[in-house]
Amino acid sequence: MTAPAVETFDPAQGRMTLALDVGLYPTDVLYGAAYVFIDRAYVLLDRDESAGKSGRYLVHLRGKAPLGEADLRAMAGEFGNELLSQALRRKIVKANQKIIEEIATQAIAGAAGGALPTDFLAGAGDDDGLDFLDDPLGIAVPWEEKFKKKKDDGDKEGA
Amino acid sequence: MGEATAAVVVRLHRALYMQQAIKEAAEAFAEFASFAIARDGGHYAVTIGDIDPHADGDVVAEFCNFALYHTMQRKKKRL
Numbered sequence: 514m515t516a517p518a519v520e521t522f523d524p525a526q527g528r529m530t531l532a533l534d535v536g537l538y539p540t541d542v543l544y545g546a547a548y549v550f551i552d553r554a555y556v557l558l559d560r561d562e563s564a565g566k567s568g569r570y571l572v573h574l575r576g577k578a579p580l581g582e583a584d585l586r587a588m589a590g591e592f593g594n595e596l597l598s599q600a601l602r603r604k605i606v607k608a609n610q611k612i613i614e615e616i617a618t619q620a621i622a623g624a625a626g627g628a629l630p631t632d633f634l635a636g637a638g639d640d641d642g643l644d645f646l647d648d649p650l651g652i653a654v655p656w657e658e659k660f661k662k663k664k665d666d667g668d669k670e671g672a
Numbered sequence: 673m674g675e676a677t678a679a680v681v682v683r684l685h686r687a688l689y690m691q692q693a694i695k696e697a698a699e700a701f702a703e704f705a706s707f708a709i710a711r712d713g714g715h716y717a718v719t720i721g722d723i724d725p726h727a728d729g730d731v732v733a734e735f736c737n738f739a740l741y742h743t744m745q746r747k748k749k750r751l
Contacts (some may be wrong), residue, residue: 544744555733558688
């Protein structure tokens with residue numbers, strides 16, 4: 514993508530106009546970049562249909578605080594960077610759209626309590642005849658009891 | 673309002689600004705100025721008059737930012 518061209522530059526008034534090719538930058542990308550600047554600059558978007566095949570976007574920027582020439586040039590560069598960043602973000606979102614949707618669906622279903630693992634549901638009807646207090650593996654037996662038993666056995670063997 | 677300044681016409685491109693968002697912005701700034709929205713070819717021509725000279729900041733520019741912000745919000749909701 515080419516960088517936006519500086520159409521007008523007026524450091525005395527702290528304003529400038531950038532021109533971008535409509536065919537290169539989708540509207541979403543332009544909005545995304547404008548959104549980043551909206552808190553520190555007055556942004557006015559326009560479209561010039563007379564230029565080229567698809568026309569140009571014109572971005573009029575004026576700092577909310579007084580800006581010097583260097584600040585204004587920096588802002589133009591930052592806007593160009595932000596356009597690229599937004600374009601890349603858009604590309605990544607598009608490429609991972611399915612994954613994002615799937616994760617979001619699972620998260621929402623999980624939060625709603627609707628998505629239990631299928632093996633969990635399949636095993637829900639099984640009844641092995643055990644009560645929740647049963648302890649076939651002896652997990653609930655205190656360590657001291659287990660140890661004492663073994664020790665007693667050892668004493669007997671020793672005697 | 674004190675002495676109001678002369679009317680200003682702002683042209684907002686119809687492909688980039690939504691009419692509803694412009695109306696919303698006009699309502700938000702109604703106490704600082706009067707707004708008249710009309711279609712003018714590919715643009716909305718917004719005539720901003722009776723601008724309160726004592727209003728803090730640039731009413732016209734703030735209005736434009738507001739209209740742009742609301743357009744973005746509305747387009748985002750549509751997606």
